[in-house]
Amino acid sequence: MIANIGLAALWFAAGLALLQFLAGAQGLTAKGGVLAALVRPVAIMQGALIGLSFIVLVVLFWITDLSVLLVAKNSHSAKPLIYKLAGTWGNHEGSMLLWATVMGLAGAFVAWIERRLPERTVLATLAAQAFVSLGFYAFLLFASNPFTRLDPVPAEGMGLNPLLQDPGLAFHPPTLYIGYVGLSVAFSFAVGALLTREVGPAFARAMRPWVLASWIFLTIGITAGSYWAYYELGWGGWWFWDPVENASLMPWLAATALLHSVSVLAARDALRTWTIMLGVVAFSMSMLGTFLVRSGILTSVHAFAVDPTRGAFILVLLALYIGGALCLFAIRANTINEGKQFTVASREGALVFNNVMLSGILGIVLIGTLYPLLAETMGDKVSVGPPYFNSVGAVFTIPMLIVLAVGPMLRWRRDSFTRIRPVMVLPALVAFGAAVICAVAGVALLPLLGVALGMGLAFASLLPLHGRKLRTVKLPVWGMVIAHFGIAVALFGMASDAAFTKERLVAAKPGDTVAVGPWQVTFQTIAPVAGPNWTAMEATLQARHSGGSAKELHPQARTFWAPVQETNESALATRWNGQLYAVLGDQGEDGRWQLRLWWKPFVTLIWYGGLLIALGGFLAMLGRLASDLRRVVAKDKIAYRRMRQGR
Amino acid sequence: MSAPEQPRRSGGNWAVWLPALLFAGFLAVVAYNLSNPAERVVRSALIGKPLPEFALQAAVPGQPGLARADMADGKVRLLNIFASWCVPCAVEAPQLAQLKAAGVDVVGVAIRDRPDELQAFLARHGNPFTRIGADNVSKIQFSLGSSGVPESFVIDGKGVIRYQHIGEIRPEHVPLLLRQIEEAGQ
Numbered sequence A: 001m002i003a004n005i006g007l008a009a010l011w012f013a014a015g016l017a018l019l020q021f022l023a024g025a026q027g028l029t030a031k032g033g034v035l036a037a038l039v040r041p042v043a044i045m046q047g048a049l050i051g052l053s054f055i056v057l058v059v060l061f062w063i064t065d066l067s068v069l070l071v072a073k074n075s076h077s078a079k080p081l082i083y084k085l086a087g088t089w090g091n092h093e094g095s096m097l098l099w100a101t102v103m104g105l106a107g108a109f110v111a112w113i114e115r116r117l118p119e120r121t122v123l124a125t126l127a128a129q130a131f132v133s134l135g136f137y138a139f140l141l142f143a144s145n146p147f148t149r150l151d152p153v154p155a156e157g158m159g160l161n162p163l164l165q166d167p168g169l170a171f172h173p174p175t176l177y178i179g180y181v182g183l184s185v186a187f188s189f190a191v192g193a194l195l196t197r198e199v200g201p202a203f204a205r206a207m208r209p210w211v212l213a214s215w216i217f218l219t220i221g222i223t224a225g226s227y228w229a230y231y232e233l234g235w236g237g238w239w240f241w242d243p244v245e246n247a248s249l250m251p252w253l254a255a256t257a258l259l260h261s262v263s264v265l266a267a268r269d270a271l272r273t274w275t276i277m278l279g280v281v282a283f284s285m286s287m288l289g290t291f292l293v294r295s296g297i298l299t300s301v302h303a304f305a306v307d308p309t310r311g312a313f314i315l316v317l318l319a320l321y322i323g324g325a326l327c328l329f330a331i332r333a334n335t336i337n338e339g340k341q342f343t344v345a346s347r348e349g350a351l352v353f354n355n356v357m358l359s360g361i362l363g364i365v366l367i368g369t370l371y372p373l374l375a376e377t378m379g380d381k382v383s384v385g386p387p388y389f390n391s392v393g394a395v396f397t398i399p400m401l402i403v404l405a406v407g408p409m410l411r412w413r414r415d416s417f418t419r420i421r422p423v424m425v426l427p428a429l430v431a432f433g434a435a436v437i438c439a440v441a442g443v444a445l446l447p448l449l450g451v452a453l454g455m456g457l458a459f460a461s462l463l464p465l466h467g468r469k470l471r472t473v474k475l476p477v478w479g480m481v482i483a484h485f486g487i488a489v490a491l492f493g494m495a496s497d498a499a500f501t502k503e504r505l506v507a508a509k510p511g512d513t514v515a516v517g518p519w520q521v522t523f524q525t526i527a528p529v530a531g532p533n534w535t536a537m538e539a540t541l542q543a544r545h546s547g548g549s550a551k552e553l554h555p556q557a558r559t560f561w562a563p564v565q566e567t568n569e570s571a572l573a574t575r576w577n578g579q580l581y582a583v584l585g586d587q588g589e590d591g592r593w594q595l596r597l598w599w600k601p602f603v604t605l606i607w608y609g610g611l612l613i614a615l616g617g618f619l620a621m622l623g624r625l626a627s628d629l630r631r632v633v634a635k636d637k638i639a640y641r642r643m644r645q646g647r
Numbered sequence B: 001m002s003a004p005e006q007p008r009r010s011g012g013n014w015a016v017w018l019p020a021l022l023f024a025g026f027l028a029v030v031a032y033n034l035s036n037p038a039e040r041v042v043r044s045a046l047i048g049k050p051l052p053e054f055a056l057q058a059a060v061p062g063q064p065g066l067a068r069a070d071m072a073d074g075k076v077r078l079l080n081i082f083a084s085w086c087v088p089c090a091v092e093a094p095q096l097a098q099l100k101a102a103g104v105d106v107v108g109v110a111i112r113d114r115p116d117e118l119q120a121f122l123a124r125h126g127n128p129f130t131r132i133g134a135d136n137v138s139k140i141q142f143s144l145g146s147s148g149v150p151e152s153f154v155i156d157g158k159g160v161i162r163y164q165h166i167g168e169i170r171p172e173h174v175p176l177l178l179r180q181i182e183e184a185g186q
Helices: A002-028 A034-062 A069-074 A081-086 A092-113 A119-143 A167-196 A201-232 A243-268 A272-294 A308-333 A347-377 A386-409 A417-440 A445-465 A475-500 A605-646 B014-035 B087-101 B115-125 B139-143 B171-185
Strands: A502-508 A513-516 A519-530 A534-545 A550-553 A556-561 A564-569 A571-575 A578-587 A593-601 B077-082 B105-111 B129-135 B151-155 B161-166
Touching: A002 A034, A002 A092, A002 A119, A034 A069, A034 A081, A034 A092, A034 A119, A069 A092, A081 A167, A092 A119, A092 A167, A119 A167, A119 A308, A167 A201, A167 A243, A167 A272, A167 A308, A201 A243, A201 A272, A201 A605, A243 A272, A243 A347, A272 A308, A272 A347, A272 B014, A308 B014, A347 A386, A347 B014, A386 A417, A386 A445, A386 A475, A417 A445, A445 A475, A475 A593, A475 A605, A502 A513, A502 B115, A513 A593, A519 A578, A519 A593, A534 A571, A534 A578, A534 A593, A550 A571, A556 A578, A564 A578, A593 B115, B077 B087, B087 B105, B087 B115, B087 B171, B105 B139, B115 B129, B129 B139, B151 B171, B161 B171
Parallel strands: B077 B105, B105 B129
Antiparallel strands: A502 A593, A513 A519, A519 A534, A534 A550, A534 A556, A556 A564, A571 A578, A578 A593, B077 B151, B151 B161
């Protein structure tokens, strides 16, 4: 019964999206449409209905309604509540519904709030948004219906993939999805601007909060996902260059570039076509990533929906949307003025360089991700791994980081490198010093460069605050400084992990003591334990840091029984200067247990850095929204005064 | 708000079509792949040919390396090309263990790997190999006509390549491989 409400809401939302598209398109015609007035209310209603549909699915999972195929396939009555709810999006159909929901809600929000742009641009944007939504509605209704019923009703569900049963993962996919799909608004704005040819600072200011918000969610999502992979997979690594990870990284790279170019457009009215292009590319990368993951066309440890029919469906959508937008871009790009000019040694120049480098990295990741696919067409099966991504990506990353240190010190429009040379001496010296120390310590080249650049950049990123009264520094500047500082922090963490990690792999029996880095780890006991839907062998380790107090660690080798799967739950001891990472393996024939221990100095900085980056974005967004609000209030005041004077 | 721009008469810039063209190329490749569901059984040009001459150092301490001479002693073997940095290799580990349990002698060639990482990989995913050679420059890999990891070859008792399996060994491939190994032994 409840399921039928969800399905009905989905159908109605799809119908409204069609209406929204048609009314918007008619509104754009030369005569001006009579239906144009419908677009905003329809967009809001569409958002409400698709939101309802999603809530219904959440409720179905909550009450474990096994008459619904999706619930029966992905849930189980013995599952903790949080994972029942997380089960809503831990599967293909549910996550696609979440996708459509975020799109619908975003469209509704634009319809409700956006009053600054010319009505034609808003109409075009909402029509584009509806057109994209329509494809996903069709996909849901015809190829991935989340509300399909099951008759007879099974006695019990099949459970959720145990790897996904983790609090971090319960919120990781929705965070990423909000980021991916939030970029659809930037895409629709870009398409709208191409249709109406109205590109300028006002357009950039309207687009910017969406880009910023999506980018913040993507940053948090990627950071959380990386930490999840780090402690849940039990491999000690934090990034595997897996297609699914790349699928989230590529939109982030594009959004980062877009974020910077949209700022140039808002502040200086330059880089018009480039910004539009990035707007198209960013959401295209979201869709492409989703396609690659969902179609099962690439082998991935994450792949959970392998189905060629669905793959074909998403491919058609991709062709329609990305292909359509790129063709529209090609037709219109020459008719859009590139905007104001600037010299190389200027803030814009640095931002353009940063954009080109980010696009370069994006290209590297895209090629690395797609190469196995291309090779397969030629009849080969290959896997592209870290040796490629790390070394080739560095070619673009290193110059980008250097410019990242210098760029914020440059003035808009025209500046000279000689002017800022004196202030850049200190960060350069810091970087050089760090490099020398690492070289003496025998650190490999890439980690060495990482440590050096991280240290130098940490200093350089704070320079924009130099000589200013901190209280008068505007929020967006704080945002920039903190985000750039976050990059330095994360980079230092990555390099430190690569350069200084100590690892021990031992077969141990209770009573043994193992040394790893500055830690003495004593294997005390091992005992079976049981959870709600798993049983495990749990080791008790006593870890003593040199001179510190002892900590207890409990790594587990777990066996889930619905569905049957074994996982290794790692155990971590965190100090300010790093983490001890312990994994319990299998028991050998001699009765001893495999124990893997890592000491990873400063590894946590990777994720703290990621959070700082997101925090920077958040501050920038607050600052922008506040100044937008002030602008609106000021406008209202002027209008009010005029009105009074007029009377 | 800027007024709508006047169309610029620059004679058209062909570069603006580049993204659309690249994307069209991508679509073509993907559509081709989708319409030809992954053929994981590909006949290699090297099938029926003897193994090329090679001698690889041990990839991990405590386990012997691998040379062509080790392979022509009358015993059928499965030669698995893998790497600790390769995700599908981890995926196929249980299947290799299964093959080993079925009595197959599995030998490995580790591609561009490091001993510590390799050891970690074997500890984590199991070690089905009787010998592991280190191919640090992908030399043997190329001479075997293999372009990626993972890949597996059935080598008969005379050191002749009898079968090539491209990509990871999935559970459904195990019976097929066992049959090939049995045929190679006849």
